[in-house]
Amino acid sequence: MAYIKTLSLFVFVLVVAFLASKSEARKRNTTHIQFYMHDVLGGSNPSAVRVAGQSMNSTGSAMFGFGSIYVMDNSLTATPDANSTLIGRAQGLYAMSSQENELSLLMTLTYNFVSGIYNGSSLSIVGRNPVMNEVREMPVVGGTGVFRLARGFALAKTHSMDQVDAIIGYNVTIIPYF
Numbered sequence: 001m002a003y004i005k006t007l008s009l010f011v012f013v014l015v016v017a018f019l020a021s022k023s024e025a026r027k028r029n030t031t032h033i034q035f036y037m038h039d040v041l042g043g044s045n046p047s048a049v050r051v052a053g054q055s056m057n058s059t060g061s062a063m064f065g066f067g068s069i070y071v072m073d074n075s076l077t078a079t080p081d082a083n084s085t086l087i088g089r090a091q092g093l094y095a096m097s098s099q100e101n102e103l104s105l106l107m108t109l110t111y112n113f114v115s116g117i118y119n120g121s122s123l124s125i126v127g128r129n130p131v132m133n134e135v136r137e138m139p140v141v142g143g144t145g146v147f148r149l150a151r152g153f154a155l156a157k158t159h160s161m162d163q164v165d166a167i168i169g170y171n172v173t174i175i176p177y178f
């Protein structure tokens with residue numbers, strides 16, 4: 001009996017040590033990525049275009065274009081300067097998904113990285129983006145390459161607006177899978 005007790009205690013200690021080392025390694029390898037997204041709707045070379053829904057010039061809830069869908073291929077750069085190092089591209093869709101008097105988007109997109117140690121890897125984001133809030137949080141639901149099976153979250157903050165164009169700062173925290 002004493003033997004069984006000792007053995008189960010030993011197994012318990014082993015499992016705790018294993019879990020602790022795993023969470024320690026996770027903490028060590030948690031990655032923070034910072035970049036700026038350029039959402040260009042105006043001008044002759046927009047990077048986000050409306051593909052369905054109503055235009056933004058009506059009144060009431062339609063003022064915020066409820067039901068509209070945009071496709072984007074926005075550049076991601078190292079600093080707010082559009083000509084700074086290209087980190088990657090945000091490719092995907094956003095839909096104006098609130099009937100209230102607020103601008104709230106459903107974001108479904110990938111950040112595809114094209115430089116540095118993340119070159120060739122991508123992250124997938126699905127989440128609600130109430131763009132009038134100062135900071136918006138969106139879940140990272142997975143990734144490819146070095147981010148395969150990753151989890152995490154993205155914090156977005158509008159850096160500047162120029163009429164319909166916006167520069168959005170992103171801080172993304174990634175917890176690796178292992």
Ligand SMILES: *[C@@H]1O[C@H](CO)[C@@H](O)[C@H](O)[C@H]1NC(C)=O
Binds near residue numbers: 028
């Ligand atoms: C943690 O990251 C380092 C470098 O950043 C890498 O060498 C190491 O293999 C990673 N550990 C795991 C378990 O992925």
Ligand SMILES: *[C@@H]1O[C@H](CO)[C@@H](O)[C@H](O)[C@H]1NC(C)=O
Binds near residue numbers: 054055057058
């Ligand atoms: C305003 O909306 C109407 C109907 O949706 C459209 O025909 C018109 O071109 C829009 N005007 C501008 C300036 O976008």
Ligand SMILES: *[C@@H]1O[C@H](CO)[C@@H](O)[C@H](O)[C@H]1NC(C)=O
Binds near residue numbers: 081082083
């Ligand atoms: C980026 O560079 C292009 C051409 O080199 C220039 O026309 C543009 O004004 C620059 N943009 C910014 C924000 O500096």
Ligand SMILES: *[C@@H]1O[C@H](CO)[C@@H](O)[C@H](O)[C@H]1NC(C)=O
Binds near residue numbers: 114115116119120
């Ligand atoms: C990123 O990877 C692609 C394909 O492997 C390669 O052609 C390109 O030169 C790399 N870019 C940078 C900036 O390392």
Ligand SMILES: *[C@@H]1O[C@H](CO)[C@@H](O)[C@H](O)[C@H]1NC(C)=O
Binds near residue numbers: 034135155171
């Ligand atoms: C990202 O982090 C920097 C500091 O590292 C901070 O100044 C900035 O406000 C953060 N942005 C967001 C969107 O959380």
